[in-house]
Amino acid sequence: MTAQGGKKARGIFITGVDTDVGKTVIAGALAAIIKEAGFKTGVMKPVQTGVESVSGELAGDAAFLAKMSGSGSGAELVNPYCFSKPLSPYHAAKAEGVSIDPQVILAAYAKLSAANDAIAVEGAGGILAPVTEKIFSGDLARMMGLPVIIVSHPFLGSINHTLLTINAAEAMGLDVIGVVFNQYKNEPYPEPDFDLFRNQTGIQPLGIVPFSEDITDAAKLAEHVRRAIDVKPILDALSMPGAQRQKSYEDRDKKHAWHPFTQMKGWLRGPVTVIESGDGLILRDIEGNEYLDGFSSYWCNVHGHGEPQIKRAVVKQLGRIAHSTFLGLSNVPAVDLAEKLAEITPEGLDRVFYSDNGSTAVEVAVKMSYQYWKHVEPSGGRNKFLALGSAYHGDTVGAMAVGGIDQYHSTFRELLMEVDFAPAPYCYRCPLGEKRETCGLRCAGEVERKLADGAQNYAAMIMEPLVMCPAGIITMPEGYLARVAGAARRHNVLFIADEVAVGFGRTGRMFACDHEKVAADIMCMSKSISGGLLPFAATMASSKVFDAFLGGYSEQKTFFHGHTYTANQLGCAAALTNIQLIQERDIPGQAAAKGDFLGEKLARFRNLPHVGDIRRRGLIAGIELVRGKQTKEQYPWEEMVGVKVCAEAKRRGLLVRPLGNVIPLFPAPIATEAQLERMADILYETIAEVTGR
Ligand code: PMP
Secondary structure: OOOOOOOOOEEEEEEEOOOOOOHHHHHHHHHHHHHHOOOOEEEEOOEEEOOOOOOOOOOHHHHHHHHHHOOOOOHHHHOOEEEOOOOOHHHHHHHOOOOOOHHHHHHHHHHHHHHOOEEEEEEEEEOOOEOOOOOEHHHHHHHHOOOEEEEEOOOOOHHHHHHHHHHHHHHOOOOEEEEEEEOOOOOOOOOOOHHHHHHHHOOEEEEEEOOOOOOOOHHHHHHHHHHHEOOHHHHHHHOOOHHHHHHHHHHHHHHHOOOOOOOHHHHHHOOOOOEEEEEEOEEEEOOOOEEEEOOHHHHOOOOOEOOHHHHHHHHHHHHHOOOOOOOOOOOHHHHHHHHHHHHHOOOOEEEEEEEOOHHHHHHHHHHHHHHHHHHHOOOOOOOEEEEEOOOOOOOOHHHHHOOOOHHHHHHHHHHOOOEEEEOOOOHHHOOOOOOHHHHHHHHHHHHHHHHHHHHHHEEEEEEOOOEEOOOOOEEOOOOHHHHHHHHHHHOOOEEEEEOOOOOOOOOOOOOHHHHOOOOOOEEEEOHHHHOOOOOOEEEEEEHHHHHOOOOOHHHOOOOOOOOOOOOOHHHHHHHHHHHHHHHHOOHHHHHHHHHHHHHHHHHHHHHOOOEEEEEEEOOEEEEEEOOEOOOOEOOOHHHOHHHHHHHHHHHOOEEOOOEOOEEEEOOOOOOOHHHHHHHHHHHHHHHHHHHOO
16 A cells, blocks of 8 residues: 655644635634744645645635645645535535546645755644545544544534534544634634543533634734634644654553564564554555455454444444443343344354353363363263364463464373374374365365274364464365264264354354354354454354253353453443444455455466465455465475565555464455455565575
């Protein structure tokens, strides 16, 4: 994406509680005040409407702002869009057959920012004036990374409108510096109650600007406004430009934070990217650099960042209650969601146990299946689990035990319960030495053999259906899943499907199990369940499993497991809306079609000398890098080839995380074809650059 870099200035975004409250006059005055304070000041009116403009010349509010600030920048930067109809930006543009491109506005802002110390940007209309079909005026402020000044008025109705605007601004993720009350008409107003305002909002009332006839002279206007309001919070907000903020966050991160799966010694030496906001597939750091999110923020974001409907559902729930315990109580969204999950998951899974991340979803499944046999076969013996080699199911102790990635798990092996591992159907490098075509069959045969030999010892078999993602996007050959699940059933061993990474549409069906009509006894879900907004998880169980836990109080058949935030209402609300949107938008269908498109774009990677294998299922793809194509010789992990590729991709504006020598592409299913193509292009060039052509 456009890494904008080089941004120097900080800015403020001036918006109003409505049109016609004198926003432009205040914006112009603030620009003049900022300039007088010693900042080289730029101004911007990204979109203005109701103004006839001559191409290349500043007109209307934009011309006024430029005059007030003394800015010499051209119209293409100060006012990229100008329309004659007095309508909202979106509608005025539409009337002229134009659609506003926020990237044009951001690019102009970046240029102004590089050339100035401070920028005053005046929004069009109020904060919720539409700019495109999806973006409102206030969204532009977030995209530019700017705090907001709200221009209000002191007349009747002001409290309501000001609070509405503050609520909307904060819901959009904006910092509100303060509110300027402008007596825009020469009429009396009631005594303001700033104490109440401050108590209700925690936001500064900066003052009331008295009515003024003469607004043409910059110096006089600036003096008039400066006398009426407290400008210090505004100047303070401008005093820490992008680079300084970056440094401050980087230093404090390095001083206090410990990052997961990260060698902190290297981290403490390297640059730190600090994400501040996101929209759709874009993540933005505090210096304004933008990145394409090529890994759905670790495989969880579904509808893009800032999806408005899920956001609203969470905010609405927050307005009711954020959290009450599920121990001894139920709650409204948890019940609605439980019913929905039972409806969409494969036949038979109609009971949900909530938790808050993928590891706990698996931990619950492991303990649940273990305890199940204590009730069903009290004489014991079911003390082991069967899992696949190189599997990953999470980082809690039970979840680690069923994991087979030595690098992560060997340190803890002595802590972990006994687990048998069957070879994973990694057909590019078959662990049994088979050819690609016969690997799946032989590996499934091994699972069958283990089950035939030792079913009476196994509480459950656990696997990721269809794609072993953390293992390196290992895609299973067709039929493998159904065969293994069928064998577990035949041998009366519980089958746990870990759908934490693959669930909710990404493989082209709602659940990976749906591809081969597999009905698991227990299914683990997390990541995409909340659309990628909140930590949330669910473990589904069949009634066969659930019923085994029913008994008299003294029988001690209770499932003694639970977490404080189990069934958290905010998570439930996010999940419920996310699932509704997945269904309405046919996310599984989109993932299937876009996956095929991505597959076409990845095909040419085979020409690269160090691409050994390309694996994909729906929108989950992995590119395995090798030192030798013919020999499949692996790069030693110390060479950090995957890490280097991802670092270079990031420099080019694409965020992905390596799994050893495998580079996964795991985009949100709402990615457009253009975005997918861009990701593929960046990755192709990056791999070629890092490993050679
Ligand atoms: N299972 C699978 C298949 C996963 O991919 C992951 C996370 N990558 C987990 C479990 C663990 O999830 P979490 O990181 O939320 O604990």
